[in-house]
Amino acid sequence: MTELDFIDQLKKLATHPAARGLSDDAAVLPFGRHKLVMTHDMLVEGIHFLSNADPADVAWKLVAVNLSDLAAKGAKPLGILMGYSRTDDDAWDAAFVRGLREAITHFGVPLLGGDTVSSGNNKKRTLGLTAFGESKGHIVPARSGAVPGHAVYVTGRIGDAWGGLQLASGKAHGADFEITAALLKAHNRPRPRLDDGRALSSLVSSMMDVSDGLLLDASRIADASGINIEIDLDAVPLSDPFVSVFGDDEEARMSAATGGDDYQLLLTASPETVLPIKLTKIGKCKSGTGVSLVQHGEQVGLPETLGFVHA
Amino acid sequence: MTELDFIDQLKKLATHPAARGLSDDAAVLPFGRHKLVMTHDMLVEGIHFLSNADPADVAWKLVAVNLSDLAAKGAKPLGILMGYSRTDDDAWDAAFVRGLREAITHFGVPLLGGDTVSSGNNKKRTLGLTAFGESKGHIVPARSGAVPGHAVYVTGRIGDAWGGLQLASGKAHGADFEITAALLKAHNRPRPRLDDGRALSSLVSSMMDVSDGLLLDASRIADASGINIEIDLDAVPLSDPFVSVFGDDEEARMSAATGGDDYQLLLTASPETVLPIKLTKIGKCKSGTGVSLVQHGEQVGLPETLGFVHA
Numbered sequence: 234m235t236e237l238d239f240i241d242q243l244k245k246l247a248t249h250p251a252a253r254g255l256s257d258d259a260a261v262l263p264f265g266r267h268k269l270v271m272t273h274d275m276l277v278e279g280i281h282f283l284s285n286a287d288p289a290d291v292a293w294k295l296v297a298v299n300l301s302d303l304a305a306k307g308a309k310p311l312g313i314l315m316g317y318s319r320t321d322d323d324a325w326d327a328a329f330v331r332g333l334r335e336a337i338t339h340f341g342v343p344l345l346g347g348d349t350v351s352s353g354n355n356k357k358r359t360l361g362l363t364a365f366g367e368s369k370g371h372i373v374p375a376r377s378g379a380v381p382g383h384a385v386y387v388t389g390r391i392g393d394a395w396g397g398l399q400l401a402s403g404k405a406h407g408a409d410f411e412i413t414a415a416l417l418k419a420h421n422r423p424r425p426r427l428d429d430g431r432a433l434s435s436l437v438s439s440m441m442d443v444s445d446g447l448l449l450d451a452s453r454i455a456d457a458s459g460i461n462i463e464i465d466l467d468a469v470p471l472s473d474p475f476v477s478v479f480g481d482d483e484e485a486r487m488s489a490a491t492g493g494d495d496y497q498l499l500l501t502a503s504p505e506t507v508l509p510i511k512l513t514k515i516g517k518c519k520s521g522t523g524v525s526l527v528q529h530g531e532q533v534g535l536p537e538t539l540g541f542v543h544a
Numbered sequence: 545m546t547e548l549d550f551i552d553q554l555k556k557l558a559t560h561p562a563a564r565g566l567s568d569d570a571a572v573l574p575f576g577r578h579k580l581v582m583t584h585d586m587l588v589e590g591i592h593f594l595s596n597a598d599p600a601d602v603a604w605k606l607v608a609v610n611l612s613d614l615a616a617k618g619a620k621p622l623g624i625l626m627g628y629s630r631t632d633d634d635a636w637d638a639a640f641v642r643g644l645r646e647a648i649t650h651f652g653v654p655l656l657g658g659d660t661v662s663s664g665n666n667k668k669r670t671l672g673l674t675a676f677g678e679s680k681g682h683i684v685p686a687r688s689g690a691v692p693g694h695a696v697y698v699t700g701r702i703g704d705a706w707g708g709l710q711l712a713s714g715k716a717h718g719a720d721f722e723i724t725a726a727l728l729k730a731h732n733r734p735r736p737r738l739d740d741g742r743a744l745s746s747l748v749s750s751m752m753d754v755s756d757g758l759l760l761d762a763s764r765i766a767d768a769s770g771i772n773i774e775i776d777l778d779a780v781p782l783s784d785p786f787v788s789v790f791g792d793d794e795e796a797r798m799s800a801a802t803g804g805d806d807y808q809l810l811l812t813a814s815p816e817t818v819l820p821i822k823l824t825k826i827g828k829c830k831s832g833t834g835v836s837l838v839q840h841g842e843q844v845g846l847p848e849t850l851g852f853v854h855a
Binding site: 234239242249251269271272274279314317318351354356363365367 | 551586590628634
């Protein structure tokens with residue numbers, strides 16, 4: 234049984250409409266006059282973060298990846314609960330607490346509870362975080378609302394976090410300190426687009442955050458909406474630091490579009506809708522299935538993997 | 545740094561009033577006209593459950609221990625999110641899903657989301673669950689409201705889960721099948737007192753659930769309230785199955801009062817308050833500190849450990 238088989242078994246249990254079939258970024262439950270939006274994501278040492286990562290960055294990332302799910306639903310964060318498995322490494326724990334303080338201060342989200350356990354015989358830490366927030370609009374965007382004819386947009390730049398990972402793991406070298414720092418920061422300290430998510434949520438036909446790779450996440454909107462999404466590889470927005478290290482040829486663009494950990498917002502909307510923030514149009518919704526790619530106006534093949542699927 | 549030192553560091557971050565200083569069973573946040581009550585508890589294989597435990601029982605317990613925290617705050621459960629670290633044991637996972645289905649059906653609480661990860665190099669599973677609910681009363685009981693003169697009560701019977709653990713680990717043997725089954729069920733399938741918690745929450749001066757041992761949990765109410773709690777060991781309610789295996793002498797009563805995993809409610813209230821459900825009065829609140837014990841009307845010494853503190 235793979236992880237996907239297991240999740241399929243869980244989906245059969247998750248029949249409540251608020252669960253959104255376990256196929257969205259977050260659960261959405263009416264609560265009083267508003268909607269409660271909730272998500273829980275885990276990070277496992279050696280899988281989701283390197284064992285030699287700065288523990289302060291790990292704490293930041295644990296908060297940020299969960300807040301990014303709230304951003305994708307246009308929710309305002311209200312609080313977090315943390316599950317922490319400790320090894321006997323005081324310095325690690327202390328640095329983690331420092332990063333946690335920085336994250337909850339930066340994002341203005343209070344730590345409200347959780348649990349701390351010994352990792353016991355396990356050498357690798359398992360961290361979990363629940364983030365919840367409220368959405369005031371009547372509509373909380375899902376992955377499933379895209380329709381043929383709608384445009385596909387993305388916030389910010391794509392690929393910087395992947396670039397930072399290449400630098401952190403010694404697979405690439407930055408041209409200078411500032412460029413290296415910018416890409417490492419994108420990898421180590423992702424900034425979920427909370428304000429953007431709130432500004433966009435009532436105007437989009439679908440929205441999610443880009444966590445596992447732009448192409449893979451686009452295919453998830455395509456699958457959930459029963460459409461095809463065509464991405465124009467030339468339009469994928471790259472940053473100056475990214476281009477200065479990796480260039481902007483097809484290989485570099487493909488790496489950016491499959492690298493993941495961007496925590497930008499990917500969304501679809503009617504081309505007539507005026508969107509209130511700066512976005513890059515990267516493709517369009519068509520009838521069909523899955524994701525397809527064009528470059529220089531011509532259809533090009535998909536890469537072997539569309540993104541990062543955890544084993 | 546011990547786990548308690550680490551939690552002290554987290555407490556310094558958790559300054560929002562809804563966090564209740566990380567010293568209560570759950571976070572309590574005003575949300576619309578009601579209150580949102582949230583908790584997150586973890587179970588680690590080899591620490592919180594035996595590696596040879598029935599995975600269906602583990603799933604049940606993961607849900608039940610979290611719902612018990614909601615019961616202690618008088619909250620009605622609205623949903624759960626689960627964090628699950630998988631090893632490659634399909635039969636285990638399938639049995640776990642079966643137990644999870646039984647639990648969410650029994651308690652009527654929907655599975656709304658969560659995350660599934662590979663346990664990677666870790667051999668032992670780390671499971672986390674967030675449960676949340678709503679409390680409609682103005683007052684959500686804390687551990688801190690007990691005052692001298694109030695009576696101390698407990699729901700149900702104390703010690704059955706400890707008795708079941710003795711049977712499950714071969715340290716004791718039940719007299720007959722029915723007795724063994726009753727104690728094992730108390731250990732394997734705890735039933736949080738959700739209805740009782742809701743019926744009591746507006747009438748008590750403090751309330752919590754008994755998870756780590758009656759004496760230890762009573763000391764937590766005493767500490768949070770700045771009082772002494774005197775427990776009458778003779779009054780601790782034992783079940784017939786418990787007494788038939790372990791007797792009701794001082795040693796047996798002390799085991800029951802320190803064994804933990806009862807998931808009964810421990811509460812204090814004015815002796816004049818008429819409480820709407822059947823409870824056992826087991827002691828009283830006095831000025832002073834900590835917990836003290838009487839038996840046959842005489843003060844007796846405290847046992848070496850008041851309950852189960854995870855390493």
